[in-house]
Amino acid sequence: MTNEIVGRFAPTPSGRMHLGNVFAALIAWLSVRSQGGQMVLRMEDLDTQRTSDEYARLLRQDLQWLGLTWDRETLPQRRRTAVYDGYFEKLRELGLLYPCYCTRSQLHSVNAPHQSDGTYVYPGTCRHRADPPPDRPPSYRVMVPQERICLVDLCQGPYAQDLSAACGDFVVRRADGCYVYQLAVVVDDGEAGVTEVVRGMDLLGSAPRQMYLQRLFGFPHPAYGHVPMLLAPDGRRLSKRDRDLDLGQLRQRMTAQELIGRLAHAAGLIDRYEPVSAAELAAGFSWNKIRGQAIFLDRL
Ligand code: GLU
Secondary structure, eight states, X not given: OOOOOEEEEOOOOSSSOBHHHHHHHHHHHHHHHHTTOEEEEOOOOOOTTTOOHHHHHHHHHHHHHHTOOOSEEOOOGGGOHHHHHHHHHHHHHTTOEEEEOOOHHHHHHHHOSOOTTSOOXXXXXXXXXXXXXXXXXXXXXXXXXXXXXXXXXXXXXEEEEEHHHHTOSEEEEOTTSOBOHHHHHHHHHHHTTXXXXXXXXXXXXXXXXXXXXXXHHTOOOOEEEEEOEEEOTTSOBOOTTOGGGBHHHHHHHSOHHXXXXXXXXXXXXXXXXXXXXXXXXXXXXXGGGOOSSEEEOOOO
């Protein structure tokens, strides 16, 4: 065993890289490279309807253009179903899985209003189901304990969540047989030996569910760094809908050094704007320079 730092890029190849993805990838890379660690690339293409090999190819090209290098690429998620099956069985052996027949409309009627990230608190309806199951394939949920799961995020500081109050028993395999992101991400990061997970702030609320699965599967917890969201000057969150801010457009208007300089300046990594490469930023990188929940970015 070495105690090497291993970070990762885990993009979803469902479109061109967007500014928010660029920012998270830049910080992930800087943190790992500034510690002399390795970077792993993995395509998160569980959603076979929305993702494609062509977008995966463009994502690799965009990362290369940005100078965000990686040391190895692991198998994309759509080729790892058999591996996920093994971990699913492990949950079954632990006695923590149960089939859920609740329909979307049943879930919505008992659970409104939803939390801002789209999760809802599952009331455990099928955990105690007494009547015979309906004749349709179920999804599968993992039982969660009533316990606070705590972490100290590299960017956001202390964070705690009681899974039973925040989401309840959650789905790990959908009724169509597809595994969900929460299970796949834990298995993939765990098997790749990832020690540091850096991504957008919108996934902070998922970290405790992932830590719970890590514990059940016997993986060590990685360090987490959830980087702030990028906001337009009017406070609006920049999203995939701002097509002019994806790399297909931005690469025609500026160099990688200009783009990285703008992001690094907005994030507080450099005091004055100047074009700069990712490699040049690595030496001076410190998590202490990036704090908070949001970064305002003038339109590029
Ligand atoms: N695949 C996710 C995304 O592109 C990231 C998941 C993660 O970093 O854990 O937003």
